[in-house]
Amino acid sequence: MAERSWSLAGALRGMFVKPTIDEQTWDDLETALITADFGPAVTEAIVEELRAKVDKYRTTDPADLQRMLRETIEERLARFDPTLHLSERPAVVLVVGVNGVGKTTTIGKFARFLRGYDRSVVVGAADTFRAAAVEQLATWAQRAGAEIVRPQQERQDPASVAFQTVEYAKNTGTEIVIIDTAGRLHTKGGLMDELSKIKRVVEKQAPIAEVLLVLDATTGQNGLAQAQAFIEHAGVTGLVLTKLDGSAKGGFVLSVQERTGLPIKLVGQGEGVGDLTGFTPHVFAQQLVG
Amino acid sequence: MATFGSLSDRLTETFKNLRTKGKLSASDVDGTVREIRRALLDADVSLDVVKQFTATVRERALSDEVNQALNPAQQVVQIVNEELIGILGGQQRRLEFAKNPPTVIMLAGLQGAGKTTLAGKLAKWLKKDGHTPMLVAADLQRPNAVTQLQVVGEQAGVPVFAPEPGNGVGNPVKVAKDAVKQAERQQYDVVVIDTAGRLGIDAELMKQASDIRKATNPDEVLFVIDAMIGQDAVNTAKAFQEGVDFTGVVLTKLDGDARGGAALSIASVTGRPIIFASTGEGLDDFEPFHPDRMASRILDLGDVLTLIEQA
């Protein structure tokens, strides 16, 4: 993983080396949270909460404040259950999100992860729209040691590819199905309806175990609008946060979680097949705050 | 975004009171500036840029500069709008072409920003404009990036130089260099080089981008960036400016509802002009960048500007 040269921890360092908490400390804290994309509303709420705590415990020690910040963030993140529910057979996972966030890559890594536990996996290339999307998924399937169901003709209806993938799993006894979908902006009604259709068609075959919404850590306040629209049209059950190996901190997921109640279930930290982990609030908060 | 109510709603509310008063007082201006600050942050404008911006607006709003035709509230809006457009680049800048062809255009940016798609868009647009462009597959890293560029090239009706299969095989610097020679030989007049997405903090890949630049001496290096990006826009833009340097910016995915505050941050911090706006997945979905439209998008000033016109 590349060096985190712009971490929030770095931004906060200055305020935690001072002997006492003063107005500058609060200013620095606000700056650090805004810079990590927490957004003005959540930032204000956290700063207020911490001011109250600092008053209550009558502390002036920045180290206490640092601990409280870490606890606050962890506590907020830990309200949601990050467990993946994959007990059905086949367990069908639908992967959705806006363009270029890392859906196909995440599927490759996730398939690999499941193969590591000896689960049999088939991926469905239901992105029949983007140039070379099927080939890209095929490369990932190969890296992961997973099967792939491809469209039988160019620009095939994505819902029918998804249907055929689940059918394949049922016929072959494959345990887990992961369906790739084309990237689409949440503002595009027609494309969002297409997603609802994919979901309906798949559900004729088998219940859907997870609908994972992939969010890019570099995203700013637009992430919330994305989540709301995908929940409405695709019934999202969990979030995947990608590209956390970069300098962006993905602070917007906190408001996404709080507004939508959706847990983060997976975290992507690179372009390699092994760069995917589960989500641990403690680790995330620790990495953010230091 | 609907959640907080648009700035124009909030300012209209603030201005209801201001309209009736005479000259702006410092506290009037401070209240308004706070709203603007909040709206800019909601639009993902970088905090440093927000601070500078609001300081300038405050100073101008309290100065003696008076426009008799406008009430105080409208004056603030006009100042905000002027300052935004000022930073975004008052005038449109066009692509620079080489005196002696081929013109070399290199694309660079984060993973998934929209570089490969843009390569296709540029190719199609250049071709329509009477040029003979060639695309170059110098992303040898992302799975099937070469195939993707080939498909896009075919859609645009433009040849693709792709001597290496990619997926980890081949040297992108050599490919880019050979491409320019090939273009000279075969008389293509524009070479568009697609490169792998890379993170600002990935020193090794940044050096590779810089090596591609050195090997091809491009007339334009376009930094391609997703309009949905948050506060990281500034770090990333600075890293690409230091790492490869770029001559212009392309803002992508503007067909969504992101306010695109990154535009303001990048223009302000790097001083590089935004040249194109990318507005969809289709190859025709792009246009020259319009600073005034972007200004009213970032702050949702559309309605407020009509307030001025009604005055």
Ligand SMILES: Nc1nc2c(ncn2[C@@H]2O[C@H](COP(=O)(O)OP(=O)(O)OP(=O)(O)O)[C@@H](O)[C@H]2O)c(=O)[nH]1
């Ligand atoms: N650094 C980094 N890059 C990633 C990560 N996940 C994906 N990427 C890169 O991001 C780019 C886009 O990834 P894709 O998996 O194609 O994204 P997608 O959401 O499937 O894109 P579309 O299907 O076009 O909407 C590729 O260059 C990936 O290698 C990550 O966790 N870290």
Ligand SMILES: Nc1nc2c(ncn2[C@@H]2O[C@H](COP(=O)(O)OP(=O)(O)OP(=O)(O)O)[C@@H](O)[C@H]2O)c(=O)[nH]1
């Ligand atoms: N809605 C929309 N989608 C876009 C736009 N530009 C690109 N895309 C989509 O964004 C995704 C990523 O685009 P690419 O062109 O593959 O991005 P890239 O920068 O080449 O990605 P890497 O090579 O992986 O770094 C694809 O799904 C594109 O169709 C745009 O302006 N609007």
Ligand SMILES: [Mg+2]
């Ligand atoms: Mg994909």
Ligand SMILES: [Mg+2]
């Ligand atoms: Mg590309």
